[in-house]
Amino acid sequence: MTLQRVLPFTKSLLEQAVHAGDSVIDATAGNGHDTHFLAGLTGDAGKVYAFDIQNEAIEATKQRTSAFHHVELICDSHAKISQYVTDPIAAAVFNLGYLPKGDHAIITKAASTLLALEQSLTLLKAGGLVLVVIYSGHEGGSEERDAVMDYVKQLPQTCYDVMKYEFINQQHSPPFLVAIQKKQQRQKK
């Protein structure tokens, strides 16, 4: 056996949390890998909402998921999730940072990421997961990381379990995972 790296571990959690017929969100479509994976898990009866602010990413995701007809591509900020999604979701996944192979100056930022997390948690079903893969090695990355960590640490443990999965003896700020599971329907924020 090998200790699962962060990305395979994230996928294995999605496999456990997402079932056929579920609605889910890819908050950072990027090159469409997670969107494609989620489209397979949810199936025709489900729905994948995939957000990205870059046309380049939306186009790449469109290509990669062309075999599926239950993927909605949204070229807008994930800070506006609640304007596009109203059905309860089983999962939302975030890969923070920049578009791989894209313009490294265009990065996710704390303010919009926190809004997107907040809206995802509101839409989340009991038992559902919000998964955030945090990259902090790039310029601006550590500020976003710190803001996200401050936010998730204060989520009430009566409503959420927040777990961190991280390799801690590596150089070059490798990505780590924060997984948030809703324990019960929130009565109020």
Added chain:
Amino acid sequence: MTLQRVLPFTKSLLEQAVHAGDSVIDATAGNGHDTHFLAGLTGDAGKVYAFDIQNEAIEATKQRTSAFHHVELICDSHAKISQYVTDPIAAAVFNLGYLPKGDHAIITKAASTLLALEQSLTLLKAGGLVLVVIYSGHEGGSEERDAVMDYVKQLPQTCYDVMKYEFINQQHSPPFLVAIQKKQQRQKK
């Protein structure tokens, strides 16, 4: 699905890493739960070395594992592992802190814990795991936690993967897991 808590997750890693015929170490036998679990995984052809400095713990572990004949109970400090164990091990497990239901003033301490970790890593086979469940809520716990974290973070990533699994929005310093996997035979320390 539910995000696995720290103790079940630790067990699931042991299940993946330990096979029939393996030698393993329970560095903190305590009430014998892990020793019993490891005895089942290793089977008659394997060997479990279980350490505890308290007679009370050794007696409890003896009772719990009475059905097995491949468990060696050692009433001595785990800082002396290398005096008792010479065969390569597939895993070692540590539950730091005090003996549950025992004397809370008798706790594992940084100096001996670090020696035990060092000796366990030396005995560890490539692919094997050293798992450390860290409790820091008791008096003296935070010093040991900090010493262990300093130690594991500096383990060379060419030889080891060090992963931390932790719930981060909980009160009362819940236990967290550090899992160390040996990537290859160490040529030298």
